[in-house]
Amino acid sequence: MTETLQTGRLALHPIGMTDHHALLTHWTGPVVRRHLFDGASISPVQVTEIIETSERDFATEGYGLWALRPLRRGLGPAEPRPGAPLIGVAGLRGHEGPFDRGVDVEILYSLEPDRWGQGLAAEASRAVLDYAFGVVGLRRVTAEIDPDSAVSAEVAASLGMRPWRGGPDGPDGASYYAADRSGWLGSRRGIDAVP
Template sequence: MSDTLRTMRLALHPIGLRDRHALLRHWTGPLVRRHLFDGASISPVQVTEIIETSERDFATEGYGLWALRPLPRGWRAAEPRPGAPLIGVAGLRGHEGPFDRGVDVEILYSLEPDRWGQGLAAEASRAVLDYAFGVVGLRRVTAEIDPASAVSAEVAASLGMRPWRSGADGPDGAAYYAADRSGWLGSRRGIDAVP
């Protein structure tokens, strides 16, 4: 089993220390930070901790975070060209669920602002959900959607994720979406993933 994923336009590799500087640059960008870290600044130490947590999660849970790099048109290799820039991150992480006792698995992603509006978030997220349900065998994956990010709600809906749990939203006004394994595998939504 390989933790490397590929779509028609992207190569997804588990993040590692080799990505530290690129991740710091990406996650400290003001537009990315606003949606992913609620505007809070992230330090090099925190980036290293996120990488270490992802590596541990891959080893123990079978999932983590992937660095997104573009595959040039017509490129047949699973690897991007050497020196291809990191254009974002997509992946899964465990977190305390707002409604259940215990841990949920949440999908998250971030993209460089110059890549917004190209369908890459949905493409990467489909590959991650295919992996979550088809390889890891997760039962459910959730998404916490920032109320200021209507685009994230559209991405979740395009993935077949549905509002999860009626009632009060999270403490910060977040909406919660979810996809389940049986619905995902039955829908054949993973059309972007390639062998």
């Protein structure tokens, strides 16, 4: 099983320690931090822990976090541009679900603010969901949507995710969306993901 993914515009590679500096820079940006970490500051040690958790999850669960980089287009196969900057992260993580007594798998993403509004979050998330359902065989993937993030709700809806368990249920008023394997595979939404 390969964990490297490609879309029409993006190369997705599992995050690793070589991404540490780029991830720290990305995740400590005030706008990204506000949406991904509820405004909390993240330390280099925490970035190391996130990378280690993702590497462990890929080894044991088959999923984790991917670094997003733009593809270089040329006469040959598309590939990441040499030295291409990290423009975001997308992936899956297990977490204690608010409704079930087990662990849910949650999709998450972050993009550099100058990349917003280009459809890249949905493009990367489609690749991740296609991998989750088609390769790993997950039954359901959830998304926690902050109450002040209408754009994230639009991204979830564009992916075919639907409100799950009705209304805001999180401690901070978050809403939950979900996609299930049978609905995803039946919709053929993941066609732009190339494992």
